[in-house]
Amino acid sequence: MARRVIEVVQCDACAAKGEEVPASDELRLGTDAWDLCGEHANRFAGWFRDLFEMPTEPEADEDEPGPDVQEDDEKSGHPTGPAPTVVITGSIPGYHPHDAADAVRSRGYVVVDEIGPDTSLIVCGDDPSAALVRAARKAATGCFDAATPGAFARAISAGRLPEGDELPSLKRKSTRLKESA
Incomplete structure (x- = not known):
């Protein structure tokens, strides 16, 4: 009887916290790569949109129906x-x-x-x-x-999510490289 090995790629960010969550996305920067779950992929994408001051545009998903x-x-x-x-x-x-x-x-x-x-x-x-x-x-x-x-x-x-809170204030992230003396 032949054996079949099934490999499940785990999210690197979740693994760093000791959690095992299957990865669904891959982030590549130069020669480095990270496997990420959907939540971490969205978080990293948000950071890059913020870094490059890109607007957040809703994406149309033809497979997803409108509100039920x-x-x-x-x-x-x-x-x-x-x-x-x-x-x-x-x-x-x-x-x-x-x-x-x-x-x-x-x-x-x-x-x-x-x-x-x-x-x-x-x-x-x-x-x-x-x-x-x-x-x-x-x-x-x-x-x-x-x-x-x-x-x-x-x-x-x-059973209900309240909606009267104020949006959090944003902290400015510094993206400038420090010059060495």
């Missing part, structure tokens, strides 16, 4: 009508990125990667993408500050 219509269910606490779209950025205390997205989806929201005209809310954890925060500010998108430990878990338990 949810059934009216007053007991569940889930949103009714067209499903609101949500962008999650930054680290949510106590949640792996995939678990945070799954928790939001379980409450009837649609999780997207970019701020668009139909985006209802941006959920900001620790160290959110400056490009996404700027796009949310420009689009007047509501904000839920999930950086406070326990805030996200309470919102998920309640």
Whole structure:
């Protein structure tokens, strides 16, 4: 009987934190390369957009349908009508990125990667993408500050994500090289 070895490439950024998450993207810079999960690929892309001051444009995805219509269910606490779209950025205390997205989806929201005209809310954890925060500010998108430990878990338990928080202030990252004397 022949053996077949299946290799699963892990996200380098998650592995550095001791987590095993399958990689879905590869980042190459010169001779260096990193395998990344979707969350880390989006985070690195946001950093590069920020570094090069590139606008965040929503990408049209023909395979992804528009917002679903949810059934009216007053007991569940889930949103009714067209499903609101949500962008999650930054680290949510106590949640792996995939678990945070799954928790939001379980409450009837649609999780997207970019701020668009139909985006209802941006959920900001620790160290959110400056490009996404700027796009949310420009689009007047509501904000839920999930950086406070326990805030996200309470919102998920309640079945609704609050949207009255202010967008985080952006820290300017220095990209200038220091000159040696």
